[in-house]
Amino acid sequence: MNLKQEYQHFKTLLSQGSDLLLLRLRLLHLDANAQLANIIKILVAVLVAAVLLLVGLIALMFALNAIVSPEMKLWVFGGMMVACVLVCVILLCWAVHLWRSSSTRVGDTLHALQDDLRLLKGTNPNRKLENHE
Numbered sequence: 001m002n003l004k005q006e007y008q009h010f011k012t013l014l015s016q017g018s019d020l021l022l023l024r025l026r027l028l029h030l031d032a033n034a035q036l037a038n039i040i041k042i043l044v045a046v047l048v049a050a051v052l053l054l055v056g057l058i059a060l061m062f063a064l065n066a067i068v069s070p071e072m073k074l075w076v077f078g079g080m081m082v083a084c085v086l087v088c089v090i091l092l093c094w095a096v097h098l099w100r101s102s103s104t105r106v107g108d109t110l111h112a113l114q115d116d117l118r119l120l121k122g123t124n125p126n127r128k129l130e131n132h133e
Helices: 003-068 071-121
Strands: none
Touching (some): 003 071
16 A cells, blocks of 8 residues: 555544544443442442341341230231341342443443454454444
């Protein structure tokens, strides 16, 4: 190639590379915002789980204290305790799921950005090319 063709090729690569980089950075921004929203949901879930666990423990104390009382009180407070503990476990499992899914999306976007930069340099990426969304 002569100098003019190399210059045009360089301009094309620079233009396409900057557009691709801008697109990947926008995707990373969206993924980071989604992860921040999930972190807020996780914190709320942990707070609610802590309050419900406290309510469950207090209900357990009432249930143990009410052993000498009529049998109905024991079942009501014991049932409240079991329900609170189950909701706590569900909320904590949901928080772990949210965290893993958010981290995966951000990681995929960063790997796609690395692959794009390798392709622009003219080297083959180590990973197979995938359709990154």
